[in-house]
Amino acid sequence: MTGLPDFEGWAVFARVAESGSFAAAARSLGLSAPTVSKIMGRLEHRLGATLFQRSARHLSLTAEGAECLDRARRILSEGEGLETELREGTATPRGMIRLAAPMTFGREVLGPALPGFLEQYPDITLEMDLDDGVVDLLGGRFEAAVRITSGLLRPAVSGQAFLLCRSVTRFVCSEQFRARLGEVENPEDLTGQPGLLYTNAAVPDFLRLRHTDGRQASVRLKGRVSANSGDMLLPAIRAGLGIALLPDFMLRPDLESGRIVEVLPGWTGAELSVWFIVTGCGATRTQMSARLRVLLAYLERVLGEIVSQDYSAGQEKTR
Known part of the structure; x- marks a missing residue:
């Protein structure tokens, strides 16, 4: 695998897992639900693994998704913390x-x-x-x-x-x-x-x-x-x-x-x-x-x- 990790994908994955649905994650991120779905599809394709089990009414983590969740949360938290520090530093x-x-x-x-x-x-x-x-x-x-x-x-x-x-x-x-x-x-x-x-x-x-x-x-x-x-x-x-x-x-x-x-x-x-x-x-x-x-x-x-x-x-x- 070449190039940088998909940091956006991992951050969105953590937010979807916390929110319980693509729609709720999309609202919290200021994105559309199709955009969130596309980002998740891109990440799963990159990994060659499924992170969520999807149905019309239910969304749940797969075993691979559950294994990745803690580190994905850290990626999201670090990114949010860095941006907060920089914003406060400019003010x-x-x-x-x-x-x-x-x-x-x-x-x-x-x-x-x-x-x-x-x-x-x-x-x-x-x-x-x-x-x-x-x-x-x-x-x-x-x-x-x-x-x-x-x-x-x-x-x-x-x-x-x-x-x-x-x-x-x-x-x-x-x-x-x-x-x-x-x-x-x-x-x-x-x-x-x-x-x-x-x-x-x-x-x-x-x-x-x-x-x-x-x-x-x-x-x-x-x-x-x-x-x-x-x-x-x-x-x-x-x-x-x-x-x-x-x-x-x-x-x-x-x-x-x-x-x-x-x-x-x-x-x-x-x-x-x-x-x-x-x-x-x-x-x-x-x-x-x-x-x-x-x-x-x-x-x-x-x-x-x-x-x-x-x-x-x-x-x-x-x-």
Whole structure:
């Protein structure tokens, strides 16, 4: 015998045996009596055995049918239980979420934000994978991911992308390095200065800037330290080795403590968009499990406040 077992047939068999007739089983299943009869005939033909003795007024199990009944009931019960769990799971926020995110964003933003989410939804558990590289979301069996892109560029992923918030990048260095720079009024004054470069950028040493008044400029730095993780650049910034253009959310603690300072206030680099990715083609909010819907709603609300709070005066916060 090849192919899958006839699970539908066994479930219908168990319901017919419990109901005592094809007609009663059909009513409970929302099927027609001829359909139930056809399913039973198909199962018996597959088995080469008769499961019911039929007469005009009476239906009874054969010896073979009685022998199969307990296991058929288990098949029906398991199927009903599985569907009930899944239906409740899509309505009630619970279960495991496997979430991928960039390393620094995960540590600086998601790490502080997610305890409040888990406290609000005690039946949800999180498994997080932090990686600055491109993660295979489907291959890694991630339900969701946070991705960051330049501008409003949508991530090139299989699934649906929801914009969580936006941020900017800023020029920073140590206070000692800033003192050595002397007078700096325009971006061009920084050309050729030692740069601490983020190599995941398209052209790491060529940086485009925009002023709050709309002016645009570009700067080419002289690479001193290069890394594919902003975390690796922060110690070099603090040590006074050069200038870096990094995201707000990464710089906030050092800016607030005075360990580093902003160069050219009012000038910012590329705007960044933070996206919530739901894996699987065609995913929408209504198709998501309840646990993903509430996580998306929570991140939309909380990250818009956390990531955007350090924008320059006059720059509008967006979501």
